[in-house]
Amino acid sequence: MKRDALLFLLIPLLVCLLLSGTFIMLRYDTRLYSAESYHHVRMAHLIRAHGIPTYDPLTGQAYSFTPLHVLLAILPDKLYAFLPLALALISLLLLWGFSRNYLSAHHAALYCLLLVMSPVFLYFSLILSSTSLFLTCVLIAFFLLRQRTPLALLSFPLFILLAFFPIPYLFAMLALFVSAHLLFKRHRKRLGWAAALFICTALVFQFIQMLYVGIPKYDLPTPRLFLENSITEFGGLSSLGFFYYILAGIGIFVSLRMKKKYAWMYAGAFLLFALSYFYHSLLLLAALYLCYFVLIALGYLFRRAWQVSSLRTLTLFTIFCGSIFALTLFINQLTVLPPSPELLQTSSVLQHQQEGIILSDLETSTILASLTEYPIVIDLYPSYLMDKAGRRERIASIYRNFSLTATKDHLTALNVSYIVITPEMKEELWEDPDDGLLFLLRNTETFHRIANVSRIEVWEYLPVTG
Amino acid sequence: MKRQHWILLCIMILTLGVRLFYSLSEQEFSTGSSYFIVRQVEHIATTGAPMYHDALSVGGRIYSFSPLYVYVLSGFWLLSQHFMMLKIVSEILLILLIPLCYAVAYRLTKHMTTSLLIAAVAGFTPFLYLSTLNELTMYSLALPLHVYLIWIFMDIKKPRAIPMFIAGFMVLMLTHPSVFLFLAAAFLSMLLLWVADQPLVRREIELLAFSLFFGIWFHLILYKDVLLKAGVGFFWQNLPEYLLRNAYTGVNIFEMIYLIGVLPCLFAAFVFYRYLFREQGRNLYLLISYALVVLILLWLRLLPANVGLTFLSIVFVLMSAAPLKTLFELFPNMKSAVLTNLFTVLLIVIFFMSSLIPALYYADTKRAQAISPEELQGYAWMREHLPQDAVVASSREEGPLLNYYGIRSVVDPDFLLITDSSERYEKIRTLYHTTSITEALRIMQEFRITHILMSQRAQREYDMERLAYTQDPCFKLISTSGGYLYERVCILEERS
Numbered sequence: 008m009k010r011d012a013l014l015f016l017l018i019p020l021l022v023c024l025l026l027s028g029t030f031i032m033l034r035y036d037t038r039l040y041s042a043e044s045y046h047h048v049r050m051a052h053l054i055r056a057h058g059i060p061t062y063d064p065l066t067g068q069a070y071s072f073t074p075l076h077v078l079l080a081i082l083p084d085k086l087y088a089f090l091p092l093a094l095a096l097i098s099l100l101l102l103w104g105f106s107r108n109y110l111s112a113h114h115a116a117l118y119c120l121l122l123v124m125s126p127v128f129l130y131f132s133l134i135l136s137s138t139s140l141f142l143t144c145v146l147i148a149f150f151l152l153r154q155r156t157p158l159a160l161l162s163f164p165l166f167i168l169l170a171f172f173p174i175p176y177l178f179a180m181l182a183l184f185v186s187a188h189l190l191f192k193r194h195r196k197r198l199g200w201a202a203a204l205f206i207c208t209a210l211v212f213q214f215i216q217m218l219y220v221g222i223p224k225y226d227l228p229t230p231r232l233f234l235e236n237s238i239t240e241f242g243g244l245s246s247l248g249f250f251y252y253i254l255a256g257i258g259i260f261v262s263l264r265m266k267k268k269y270a271w272m273y274a275g276a277f278l279l280f281a282l283s284y285f286y287h288s289l290l291l292l293a294a295l296y297l298c299y300f301v302l303i304a305l306g307y308l309f310r311r312a313w314q315v316s317s318l319r320t321l322t323l324f325t326i327f328c329g330s331i332f333a334l335t336l337f338i339n340q341l342t343v344l345p346p347s348p349e350l351l352q353t354s355s356v357l358q359h360q361q362e363g364i365i366l367s368d369l370e371t372s373t374i375l376a377s378l379t380e381y382p383i384v385i386d387l388y389p390s391y392l393m394d395k396a397g398r399r400e401r402i403a404s405i406y407r408n409f410s411l412t413a414t415k416d417h418l419t420a421l422n423v424s425y426i427v428i429t430p431e432m433k434e435e436l437w438e439d440p441d442d443g444l445l446f447l448l449r450n451t452e453t454f455h456r457i458a459n460v461s462r463i464e465v466w467e468y469l470p471v472t473g
Numbered sequence: 474m475k476r477q478h479w480i481l482l483c484i485m486i487l488t489l490g491v492r493l494f495y496s497l498s499e500q501e502f503s504t505g506s507s508y509f510i511v512r513q514v515e516h517i518a519t520t521g522a523p524m525y526h527d528a529l530s531v532g533g534r535i536y537s538f539s540p541l542y543v544y545v546l547s548g549f550w551l552l553s554q555h556f557m558m559l560k561i562v563s564e565i566l567l568i569l570l571i572p573l574c575y576a577v578a579y580r581l582t583k584h585m586t587t588s589l590l591i592a593a594v595a596g597f598t599p600f601l602y603l604s605t606l607n608e609l610t611m612y613s614l615a616l617p618l619h620v621y622l623i624w625i626f627m628d629i630k631k632p633r634a635i636p637m638f639i640a641g642f643m644v645l646m647l648t649h650p651s652v653f654l655f656l657a658a659a660f661l662s663m664l665l666l667w668v669a670d671q672p673l674v675r676r677e678i679e680l681l682a683f684s685l686f687f688g689i690w691f692h693l694i695l696y697k698d699v700l701l702k703a704g705v706g707f708f709w710q711n712l713p714e715y716l717l718r719n720a721y722t723g724v725n726i727f728e729m730i731y732l733i734g735v736l737p738c739l740f741a742a743f744v745f746y747r748y749l750f751r752e753q754g755r756n757l758y759l760l761i762s763y764a765l766v767v768l769i770l771l772w773l774r775l776l777p778a779n780v781g782l783t784f785l786s787i788v789f790v791l792m793s794a795a796p797l798k799t800l801f802e803l804f805p806n807m808k809s810a811v812l813t814n815l816f817t818v819l820l821i822v823i824f825f826m827s828s829l830i831p832a833l834y835y836a837d838t839k840r841a842q843a844i845s846p847e848e849l850q851g852y853a854w855m856r857e858h859l860p861q862d863a864v865v866a867s868s869r870e871e872g873p874l875l876n877y878y879g880i881r882s883v884v885d886p887d888f889l890l891i892t893d894s895s896e897r898y899e900k901i902r903t904l905y906h907t908t909s910i911t912e913a914l915r916i917m918q919e920f921r922i923t924h925i926l927m928s929q930r931a932q933r934e935y936d937m938e939r940l941a942y943t944q945d946p947c948f949k950l951i952s953t954s955g956g957y958l959y960e961r962v963c964i965l966e967e968r969s
Contacts, residue, residue: 240700241704241705242700242701250690253686253689308682314679315676322679329686329690329693435892442919
C-alpha cells in the first residue's frame with residue numbers, strides 16, 4: 008500500500024519536473040524568468056559583495072531585507088535557475104505528506120497534480136521569488152511542529168526565520184496560524200508558542216528595520232487589476248484558470264454540508280485570498296486551499312450519480328479541456344516573459360557606454376539594472392522610494408509630451424542619460440509611431456540613437472546639443 | 474391545421490407585414506453598425522470566412538464576434554445581393570418570436586386565448602421596434618433563441634428535450650454571448666426553487682452544469698485575444714469611459730415603464746408579488762429569474778440599457794400570461810354572457826392597443842433614422858474623390874458606413890481590441906469640441922486624420938453645432954453633401 012502511495016506521488020512530481028524542467032532548460036545559462044528574478048539576483052550579488060546593505064545604490068531607495076537574498080548570496084549563480092524548481096518539489100512532497108493525513112493516496116496525488124497544473128504554482132516553480140521560499144519554509148515548519156517533541160523543537164528556528172520575511176508575508180503567516188489553529192486537534196499549545204515566538208520576532212525585527220529604512224509604501228491595486236492578475240484567461244501569470252475558480256466555488260458549496268470539518272479551509276482560503284488582493288504573490292498560498300476545493304468539486308462531480316450519464320462525461324471532458332486551455336495560455340505567456348534575447352543584447356550595448364541613469368518601463372528597468380549595474384529611474388519595487396508619485400508623474404509626462412522643453416526639464420530633473428524603448432512600450436504607451444516621446448526622439452537632435460536591436464531602441468539624452 | 478394555428482399564422486403575417494412596411498420603405502438601414510454586418514456578409518460570401526482583420530481603421534482592426542448570424546445572412550446574400558434580402562431575412566428571424574412566445578405562454582397557462590394574445594403583443598412589443606427594426610442586429614436571431622431555450626427548459630423532463638436544448642444552446646452560443654443571461658437566469662430559478670422548498674429536477678442541474686462549463690470554454694476560446702488585451706474591460710465591451718457612463722447608465726423605473734409599456738410592467742409586477750411571496754409557480758420562476766437577472770445587471774451597469782430593455786420587454790410580455798389567464802377566467806363567472814364577451818374583447822383590445830400604438834410610433838422614429846439619400850451621396854462622393862490613404866473623423870455610427878464605402882475611419886461602435894479606447898474617444902471628442910486650431914491639428918496628426926466630417930449624426934453624438942476652427946486657412950471645405958467635409962491642409966510642426 009505504501010509503495011502504491013509513493014507511485015501515485017510520482018505522477019505530480021514527474022509532471023512538475025517535466026513542465027518546469029523543460030522551461031528552465033529552454034533558458035538555462037542565458038536567461039532567468041521575469042524581472043523579479045533579476046531583482047533578487049542583483050540584491051544577492053550586492054550582499055555577496057558588500058554584506059547586507061541599508062541602501063540600494065541603483066534605485067536610490069532603502070533596502071528591505073528578505074531571507075531569499077541571503078540564500079541566493081550563498082548559492083553559486085549556476086544554481087539560480089534550478090532553485091525555484093527545487094523549492095517547488097520540496098513543497099509538493101510536504102503538501103503530499105500533509106494531505107495524506109486526510110486523503111487517500113490517489114486523492115492526495117490528484118490534489119498535488121491539480122496544484123502542479125495550476126499556472127500560479129508553475130509560475131513560482133520558475134521564478135526566483137520570496138513566496139516560493141516562504142511556502143517551503145512554512146511547510147517544513149508546520150511539518151516539524153507536528154512531529155514528536157525533540158524534532159518539533161526544530162520548527163521554532165524556522166518560525167523565527169519566517170519573521171524576517173517582508174511585511175505581507177507576516178500577515179499571511181497570521182492567516183496560516185488561524186487556519187492551523189482550526190485544523191489541529193492536538194499540538195495546539197505548541198502552535199500557540201510558535202505563533203507567539205513568530206509574532207514577537209516579527210515585531211522586533213520590523214521595528215528595527217523601520218528605524219533604519221522607514222515605512223514601506225505599497226501600491227494598492229484596483230479591483231480590475233487584481234482580477235486581471237488573478238485569472239489566467241485575462242493574461243495573469245501568477246494566476247488560476249477560470250475553471251479552477253468555478254470548481255473551487257462548487258467545492259465550497261458542496262463542502263458546506265460539513266462546514267465544521269472544513270472551517271480551517273474556509274478561514275485559510277478567505278484570509279489568504281483577501282490578502283492576495285493587496286500583495287498578489289500570496290495567491291500561491293491561497294491556491295493551496297482553492298485546489299483542495301477543486302478536488303472536492305471534482306470528487307463530487309465524479310461520484311454523483313447523474314441522471315443523464317453522457318452529460319457527466321461531456322461536463323468532465325469540458326472541464327479538462329478548459330483547464331488545459333488555461334495552461335496553454337499560460338505557457339504562451341511564459342514563452343514571451345522578459346527578458347528577451349534582444350534585451351540581453353541591448354544590455355551589452357549599454358555596458359559599452361559610459362555609466363548613466365536608464366529610463367524604461369518598470370520590468371525592463373529592473374532587468375537592465377541587474378544586467379548592466381547602471382542606475383535606473385524606477386524599478387518594479389519602489390516601496391521605499393522617496394517621491395515615488397512625483398517620479399511617476401514626471402515619467403508619464405516624458406512619454407506623452409510633445410513639447411521638447413518640458414521633456415528636457417523632466418529628463419534633467421531625473422538625471423536620465425539613456426532611454427530604452429521596447430516593442431511592448433510602443434504597443435502600450437503610444438497609439439502611433441509619431442506620438443509623444445517617439446516623435447521627439449526622431450525629430451530632434453537632443454537624442455542620439457545608440458542602438459536598435461530588433462525593435463528595442465536605445466537613445467542617449469544629450470541635454471547640451473538640443 | 475387547427476384554428477389557433479391559423480390565427481397564429483395571421484398574427485405572424487400581420488406583424489411581418491408591418492415590420493417590412495416600415496423597413497422596406499427606406500432603402501438604407503437605420504444604424505451604422507448594420508453596415509458592419511453587411512461588410513461581414515459580403516466578406517463571407519466572397520471568401521467563406523468572416524472578416525476578422527479590417528484594414529479600414531487606423532492601424533488596422535481585429536474583430537472578435539460570434540459568427541452564426543452573419544453566416545445565416547450570407548447564405549441568403551448569395552441568392553440576392555440586395556439590402557432588401559437582408560432586411561427580409563432579419564425580420565423573418567425576429568418574427569419567429571411570435572410562435573415561440575405562444576408556445577411559452579401556452580406551456581405556462583394552457584389557455585389558448587391568453588397565448589394568442591401574448592403572441593400578438595410579443596410581435597408588437599414597442600421597444601423591439603426601437604431596437605431591431607430596419608437594422609441588422611444579432612438580437613434578431615438571439616432573441617427567438619432565448620425564448621426557444623425558455624420553452625424547452627420549462628419541460629426538460631421529456632426525453633427529447635435534452636438534445637433539443639443542447640442544439641438550441643449551441644446555436645445561441647454561436648450567435649451571441651448573451652447565452653450567459655439564460656444560464657444566470659436558469660441558475661437563479663434553481664435557487665428560487667430551493668428557497669421555496671420545491672424539488673429540484675436533477676437533469677436540469679446536470680444540463681445547466683454542462684452548459685455553463687461548455688459555454689465558458691467556448692467563449693474563452695472565441696474571445697481569447699480580447700480577454701488578454703481588454704482584460705475585465707471585456708465585460709463592458711472595452712467601451713470608453715464617457716460612453717460607458719451613457720450606454721450603461723442606470724434606467725429609472727418610470728423610463729422603463731414608458732419604454733416597455735404600462736400593461737406588461739403592471740402584469741409583471743403582479744407576477745413578482747404573487748409568485749415570489751404568495752404562490753409557487755415552477756415555470757414562472759424561470760421568467761422571474763430572467764427579469765431579476767436583467768434588472769440586477771442593469772442596476773450594476775453590467776448590461777447596456779438598450780439590450781437590457783429589449784430582453785425585459787419580451788420577458789415582461791411572457792410573464793403577463795399568468796395574470797391575463799386569471800383575468801380571462803374571472804369573466805365566465807359574470808352573470809351576463811354579453812358582459813363576459815364585452816370584458817374579454819375590451820381586455821384584448823386594451824392590451825393589444827397599448828402595445829401597438831407605441832410600437833408604430835417607435836417604428837416611425839426608427840424609419841426616420843435611416844441613412845438619407847443626401848448622406849449616401851456624400852459617402853459616394855468621398856469614395857470617388859478622397860485619396861486611398863485618407864482618414865476621416867466622424868461620429869461612431871458613421872464609422873462602419875465610411876468603411877462600407879471603402880474609406881478609413883477613426884471610431885466606430887465596436888471598441889473591443891482597441892488599445893486605450895477611452896483616450897482615443899476622448900481625443901476625437903476634443904477634436905470636435907476644441908476651439909484651438911493647434912490642438913485640433915495635433916489630434917488629427919496623432920491619428921493621421923486627413924478629413925473631418927461634420928454631419929447631423931456627428932452633431933447629435935458630440936452634442937454641438939459646428940466646428941470652431943474651420944474658418945482657419947488650415948481647413949478647406951471640400952464637400953457639403955450629407956454633411957460638411959473639411960480637409961486638413963496644414964502640418965503642425967513642434968518647435969523646442
